[in-house]
Amino acid sequence: MTLEQLYEGVNLQDYYLGKVTQVYRSCSIAQIDNLEIISDRSRFNKSFLPNSINNFVIVDSTLGLFLGEIFENKASRKSIFEMSSIADEKTNDYHEISIDTIALMTPESNKFELAGFKTLGITDKVYIATDHVYELFLQSLEFSHEDEEPLPPFATFINRSQAQVSLKPSTLFNRHLVCIGATNSGKSTTALAILDKVVSTGRKALIIDPTGEYRDAFSDDEITKLTLGVDTTISPSKITMEQWEKLFETENSSQGAVLSEAITSLRYMKKIGEEGYYPKVGESIDEVQENLASVSNGDTDFNIELLPEQIQAESVCEPDRDNNYNFRYCYDSLKANSNASLVQKIQYQMTNTSFLTFFSNDPSMYNLLDVIDEFVHLPDASLYIDTSQLGASEGIGGMVIDLVSNYVISRDNICPFVFFIDEVHRYAKSRYSEKEFHGGLTLLAREGRKKGIFLYLTTQNPKDVSTVLFGQVGTLLIHRLMLNDEIHAVESHLDDYAIKHVRKLNQGEVILTSVNLLHNMFIHVNKSDRTQFNETPLL
Numbered sequence: 041m042t043l044e045q046l047y048e049g050v051n052l053q054d055y056y057l058g059k060v061t062q063v064y065r066s067c068s069i070a071q072i073d074n075l076e077i078i079s080d081r082s083r084f085n086k087s088f089l090p091n092s093i094n095n096f097v098i099v100d101s102t103l104g105l106f107l108g109e110i111f112e113n114k115a116s117r118k119s120i121f122e123m124s125s126i127a128d129e130k131t132n133d134y135h136e137i138s139i140d141t142i143a144l145m146t147p148e149s150n151k152f153e154l155a156g157f158k159t160l161g162i163t164d165k166v167y168i169a170t171d172h173v174y175e176l177f178l179q180s181l182e183f184s185h186e187d188e189e190p191l192p193p194f195a196t197f198i199n200r201s202q203a204q205v206s207l208k209p210s211t212l213f214n215r216h217l218v219c220i221g222a223t224n225s226g227k228s229t230t231a232l233a234i235l236d237k238v239v240s241t242g243r244k245a246l247i248i249d250p251t252g253e254y255r256d257a258f259s260d261d262e263i264t265k266l267t268l269g270v271d272t273t274i275s276p277s278k279i280t281m282e283q284w285e286k287l288f289e290t291e292n293s294s295q296g297a298v299l300s301e302a303i304t305s306l307r308y309m310k311k312i313g314e315e316g317y318y319p320k321v322g323e324s325i326d327e328v329q330e331n332l333a334s335v336s337n338g339d340t341d342f343n344i345e346l347l348p349e350q351i352q353a354e355s356v357c358e359p360d361r362d363n364n365y366n367f368r369y370c371y372d373s374l375k376a377n378s379n380a381s382l383v384q385k386i387q388y389q390m391t392n393t394s395f396l397t398f399f400s401n402d403p404s405m406y407n408l409l410d411v412i413d414e415f416v417h418l419p420d421a422s423l424y425i426d427t428s429q430l431g432a433s434e435g436i437g438g439m440v441i442d443l444v445s446n447y448v449i450s451r452d453n454i455c456p457f458v459f460f461i462d463e464v465h466r467y468a469k470s471r472y473s474e475k476e477f478h479g480g481l482t483l484l485a486r487e488g489r490k491k492g493i494f495l496y497l498t499t500q501n502p503k504d505v506s507t508v509l510f511g512q513v514g515t516l517l518i519h520r521l522m523l524n525d526e527i528h529a530v531e532s533h534l535d536d537y538a539i540k541h542v543r544k545l546n547q548g549e550v551i552l553t554s555v556n557l558l559h560n561m562f563i564h565v566n567k568s569d570r571t572q573f574n575e576t577p578l579l
Contacts, residue, residue: 041150043100046173057090060099060164061136068108068159070099070166072135077168087171087200094199096169096177097139099160104146106160107169107177112138139166142559143177152180154558171203178203181558182211191237195563198549205563209243211556213458213494215514216485220502220530225519226548228462228574229567231498232257235460236568239263244457245422246415248444250437250466252428256571263422264411268440269394269429272406276399277340279443282479287439288386295382298375302350306342308335315343317350325358325367344399345390348383355379389436394429409447416454438467445480449488456492459484464497465504485512502529515554520545535560 047055057077062069072078078091089095093113099106115135141160143152169177174197191212193204212234221227232254238245239262247254247263255265266272279287281300290296305318308331320328355376356369389395397405408425415423425444430436441461448454461467464481484493485508495513499505503525510529518534521527521542531539533553538560542551552561 041105041145042147043098043105043167046098046105046145046176047167047170050170052167055168055170057097057137057166057168060139060160060162060166063160063162065159067111068099068139068141070097070137070139072137075135078135087202088168089199090168096142096174097137098167098169098173099139099141099164100167101161101164103158104144104149106141106155106158106164107143107145107152107173108139108141108160108166110137111140137166143180145180152177171200174200174203178205178207178561181561182208183556183558189241191234191241193566194233194237195550195565198562198564205552205561209238211554212515213496214489215555216489216495216512217497217515217517218502218505218510218513219496219498219517219519220500220521220526221517221519222500222522222526224547224576225545226550226565227498227500227519228253228572229548230517230519230550230565231460231462231496232570232572233565233568234496235458236570238458239422242420244415244418244420244455245460246412246444246448246457247422247424247460247462248427248441249424249462250427251463251573252426253462253573254424255426255573257568258422258424258570263424264415265424265426266406266408266411267426267429268408269392269398272408272411272425273398273400273402274408274443275401276342276344278409279399279439283439283442286442287436288382288389290382294378298351298354298379298382302347302354303342304332304335305354306344306346306350307339308332309346310342311335311339317346317353319353320356320369321353321371322368325369328369341401345396348386348390351379351383351386352376392430395436398430408444412444412447413451416448416451416457419455422457441467442480445484448493449480449483449491451491454491454493456494458494458496459488460496462498463500465499465501482506482509482512485509501526515556516552518542518545518551518553519549520547538562 044052054077056074058071058073060068061071077083091113093110095110097108097110099108139160141155144155144158145152188208188210190206190208193206195205197203197205219227219230235245235247235254235257239258245263249255281303284299284303285296288299290299309316309318311334355372357372357375358367359370411423415421427437427440430440448459461481481495485495488495497505502510516530516533518530521530527539527542530542534542534551538551538553541562545551548565548567550563550565552563
C-alpha cells in the first residue's frame with residue numbers, strides 16, 4: 041500500500057510533520073518542518089494532538105510505511121517562555137520529536153507487521169497517523185483466523201475517540217479472558233459491554249451471576265434464565281463428596297471424614313426407606329458397619345435436611361472390650377464438641393429456604409444439570425444462571441462453579457461457548473481453611489479450550505485467583521489497580537509504560553493485553569444500553 045492510498049480522502053499535507061534527522065538502534069528523531077500543525081490549536085481534538093506525546097505517526101521510507109509512536113516532543117530553545125508561540129522560533133532554533141518504531145507495511149501488503157530489525161532512514165518524511173490508520177494497525181495486530189467475523193465495536197482508543205475497537209472473538213477468548221479492576225473502576229460495565237456483543241451476534245454464552253446484577257440485561261428471547269433455589273434444583277445425589285466439603289467449607293480433614301460418614305449413613309436410611317436419621321449410640325458396632333457397607337455406588341440419594349442431626353449422631357466412639365465382646369457405640373463428647381462448628385455452618389446454610397429448595401428432586405422445577413446438558417449441545421442458545429438467592433456464602437458459590445465446570449468438561453460434541461463468571465474472587469478460598477475452590481475452573485482453563493469452552497472471568501484482585509488458573513490466561517482487561525501486590529501480579533503482561541499508568545486509569549479506561557495481539561492497547565469501553573444493577577447510591 042502506498043502513502044497516497046493510506047491517506048485517501050484527506051489532504052496529505054495537513055498531516056505532514058517533518059523529516060527524520062537522526063536514527064538510532066532504540067529510536068529515531070525527526071525535526072518538525074510544518075510548525076503550523078503544532079501551533080494551530082483550532083484543529084486540535086482528542087484524536088489530533090501533534091504537540092503532545094503518545095501520538096502515532098507514519099514514516100514514508102524506502103522499505104515501506106513505518107508506524108511509530110511519539111514518546112518525546114521538545115523545542116530546542118532553553119526557555120519556552122521566550123516564545124509567544126512555537127511559530128516564533130528563530131532560524132537557529134528547531135523543534136524535534138523522538139519516535140519509537142512499532143510496525144511496518146510493505147508496498148506489496150495492506151496490513152502492518154512487526155518492524156523487527158528494519159529501521160527508518162535519514163530524510164524520511166513523517167506524517168501524523170489518522171484514526172483510519174490506527175484502526176488498520178489494530179486489524180494487523182490480531183493473530184487470528186482471516187475469515188472470522190469480528191465482534192461489533194465495544195470501545196474506542198484513549199485519545200482517539202473516533203477509532204473504534206472491534207476485535208475477533210478468538211483474539212479475546214481463545215486463551216481465556218480475565219477482567220481485573222478495583223471497585224468502581226468500570227469492571228462490570230466492561231464485562232457487560234463484551235457480553236452484549238457476544239449474545240447479540242448469536243454466539244453462545246453461559247453466564248453465572250452471584251449478585252443478580254445482570255438479571256435484566258438480556259431478554260427471554262435471547263437467553264434462557266434460571267434462578268437457583270427458585271425455579272431450578274439439583275438432586276443431592278449428583279454432588280460429589282469433594283463438592284459437599286466445598287459447600288460446607290470443612291475446616292480440616294477430620295470434619296471432611298465426619299461429613300462423609302454422615303452422608304453415607306443418610307444414604308443407607310434412604311435405601312431402606314426410613315425417613316429419619318441413623319442413630320448410633322447404643323447400636324451394635326458390627327451391625328452398623330455391615331449396614332453402611334451395603335450402601336452401593338447406586339445408592340446416592342439422601343435427605344439433606346437431616347444432615348445436622350446425622351452429624352451429631354456421628355459423635356460416637358467404640359467402648360473398651362468386655363468379657364462378652366459385646367461392642368456397642370458410646371457417646372463421645374470430644375467428637376461432639378469438634379463437630380459443633382460444622383453443624384452450626386450447615387444449620388446456618390439451611391436457614392436460607394432457597395438452599396433446601398435447590399437441593400431437592402422437585403419434578404415441577406428445572407434440573408440444573410439437565411438444562412446445562414441441553415445448552416451445550418444447542419448451537420445458538422445462551423444460558424444465564426442467577427445464584428444470588430442461595431445466599432452470599434462463598435462455599436455454595438464455589439460448589440456450584442465446581443459442579444458446573446466439571447459437568448461441562450465431561451460432555452462430548454459440545455458447541456463452543458463463552459463461560460462467564462462474575463466476581464470470581466468470591467469463590468477463591470474457604471474462609472475456614474486454605475482449600476481453594478478452583479479445581480473445576482483450573483481443569484477448564486487447561487483442557488476447556490480443546491472442547492471449545494472459553495473462560496471469561498472478572499475479579500477485583502488478581503492475587504485471589506489461583507496462580508495455576510491465572511497462568512493459563514492469555515488475555516487481560518486491566519482497569520485501575522492501586523496496591524503494589526496487585527500490580528505485581530499483572531506486570532509480566534505489561535511493558536514499563538503500561539505499568540506506570542495502571543494507577544492512573546479513569547473509570548471505564550482499560551489496558552488490553554493479550555498473547556493474541558502484537559501490541560498492548562489503551563482503550564475506553566463504551567457503556568452498554570442494557571440494564572445493569574450496579575449503580576453506586578449517593579450518600
